[in-house]
Amino acid sequence: MIGNDMVDIYVGPEKEHFHVHRAAICGKIPYFEKMFKDGGFAESYTKSATFPEDDPESFDLLLGWVYQGSIKVPAVRTDDRGDPELSWKPNSLYKLAEKICLSQLQGQVVDTLRDFDRQTYCLSCTKTILNAYSETRKKSGLHRYYAQSLAFILVQGKTCSTWTVNELTEAMSKEVELTRDVLTILRDSGGNVKDPVNEPDCKFHCHADGEPCYKDINKNDYDGK
Template identity: 20%
Template structure:
């Protein structure tokens, strides 16, 4: 006889075991995907629509209902609790990082020379964290250039630009040039942002460098002002080859030359051409790229008088006049004569 035919055999299907209630998770919008949703929106959704509490695998006995039951220590917390815990950990990590960076020795930094010279006392840990260049300059071992380790002099830099650097280091932001009222203040702030850009170029701080040039361009646009030829020459000379500021300066000059309403032409930038031969090449390339590929008229076709040595008239051969100069008359045997430069 097969064991399944034994009347004494007991099967689990003969008993009704209690099953935990099925949990129906709330979903987001039909087109939403957690992987594509911003963390802030997803967190707000979870807090607004909290998930049901976790239940035990087996319902408690009838005689135990109504009494407090201990929660399984191995059960996973609800999703809102996990998100809140992660947020607390991030905040705690940021607080610990800030406390560490704002501790330790202070560094005396002297910027500028003469009457504009200013001095700041900044935390060494904060400077070293944001710039490897400053970390190497401020180290105190024997191989460092700054053997004292507590002082740094920047005589060639502008205090206005370094002031913006200090603000970003301790506040994490720059003032928006759009909040300034007058055009003069906007332009002055843009000039300070260029000084900040030069500092970031040397300190290797790309994030702040990009913020500085954005504020510079925004300041010029809102002030409706552009640097003159002398300022462009100075900025171009101080910027390294391939710098975005070189590209910006040549495009500003190209636009001024091509603007029919502007009173500037190529003659205005003669000093730039003389001091920087590369400026002329970059300027021509900027005009070529900014003109949209428009081809000039063919100079070998068209009005011939444009290239004749005479004044304007209806008949260039009959009423034309040569340019003023020293001429003498030469006679030929056949009766013709011509003027040549003496």
């Protein structure tokens, strides 16, 4: 039972308002349990919190995950080059999941992105990759996926539109960490870079060794264990 006890959360520079069941968000996310239940923060008394730097659309997806246990993925659209693209922001949602220390959601974001890339036979464009490197933490699962995507494109030429050498050069010159990650993959693989959409899921997750994958946790919940 989630009851009628509610909290108010305001997200983004325009302070978009979300009215959320406190039991639901605290029961699913330890970050909010500490904020709203422990009594050590002002939010536990005011029953409200503000996240001015976060994306309201991503927070709405987070709430979908809280209430339904999965990401509510909006429809696919077409970009200005005619290529299919997601109509939600994986990088922004991943960034939010990092902020609130939610490794399960981080894994789901990457897996949802990989499913899309697998179905469309398309890998993310350089703009999306650069955005992730500027907004999310180094060595994250998302970084590993994007770096291997770019390394695979360089070796195999796989992409849903023709990337010019200038576009690839610009991306790698703008982000030294990306270049380092790609070169490491190329060196360690001897040029035999595997398609990242077909790699084991946990390669791009961020749970610690020995910590259960979110898929195992969900399976156990489904089995009633």
